[in-house]
Amino acid sequence: MSFEAGWYAVAIADGLEPGTSAGTRLFDREIVIWRDESGAAHAWEDRCPHRGMRLSFGFVRGDHIACLYHGWQYDTAGQCRYIPAHPDLAVPDTIKVTTYPSVEAGGLLWIWSEMTAEAPVPPPSDFAGTPVRSLYVERSPETIASLFSGGIAGPFEILSPTSFATVVEGSTVRLELQPFTAERTALHVVQTEGEPDAVGIAGWAEELRAVLESVPLSELTPEAHLARAMR
Numbered sequence: 001m002s003f004e005a006g007w008y009a010v011a012i013a014d015g016l017e018p019g020t021s022a023g024t025r026l027f028d029r030e031i032v033i034w035r036d037e038s039g040a041a042h043a044w045e046d047r048c049p050h051r052g053m054r055l056s057f058g059f060v061r062g063d064h065i066a067c068l069y070h071g072w073q074y075d076t077a078g079q080c081r082y083i084p085a086h087p088d089l090a091v092p093d094t095i096k097v098t099t100y101p102s103v104e105a106g107g108l109l110w111i112w113s114e115m116t117a118e119a120p121v122p123p124p125s126d127f128a129g130t131p132v133r134s135l136y137v138e139r140s141p142e143t144i145a146s147l148f149s150g151g152i153a154g155p156f157e158i159l160s161p162t163s164f165a166t167v168v169e170g171s172t173v174r175l176e177l178q179p180f181t182a183e184r185t186a187l188h189v190v191q192t193e194g195e196p197d198a199v200g201i202a203g204w205a206e207e208l209r210a211v212l213e214s215v216p217l218s219e220l221t222p223e224a225h226l227a228r229a230m231r
């Protein structure tokens, strides 16, 4: 299977505190997510237009992020506003970081997978829940999606090509898949129903990771699928 352009969860929203930045990846593209000191979150290409330093190594100052290398500062639209070596320079409009649309919903931070000014469809709004943790699995996103949709990793309801739900000890749990790299997948685990049980669900998620990383690829062949269907 292949994944289409769309909204992808990339982090637990509360994990990104005001005044901080972090690096993530989507389809192997490096992305900086950062939250300004007023609380708004942003997602940009993780590359300073000056000499390519990762902006996720930079410092948030109010509603700007400053590059670690030479201190160029960018506003919330990605526009460079200040160059320390030339403090009186009116910075040209062309010095701008490429940005992704982003939004917070269901306790997660989502970004639109293409660099564009505005996403063509609204962000996910069909669930509310309590994020439990993010899980990083050393398998391809396509393999992980197949393990869920084929019922190999347990009984999962398929909500979308990247959203899966199951029941853990009486609680409904939703997994949002982030195609991190070609060989690595992030899963953002959210409890959507039931008594709060973050510890129990986090333990279940660890066991799930072990299963996802150990299932042999031979289980994903059409023959194996047919054999399961006939059991």
Ligand code: FES
Binding pocket: 048, 049, 050, 051, 052, 053, 067, 068, 069, 070, 071, 072
């Ligand atoms: S590389 Fe970012 S300011 Fe120079």
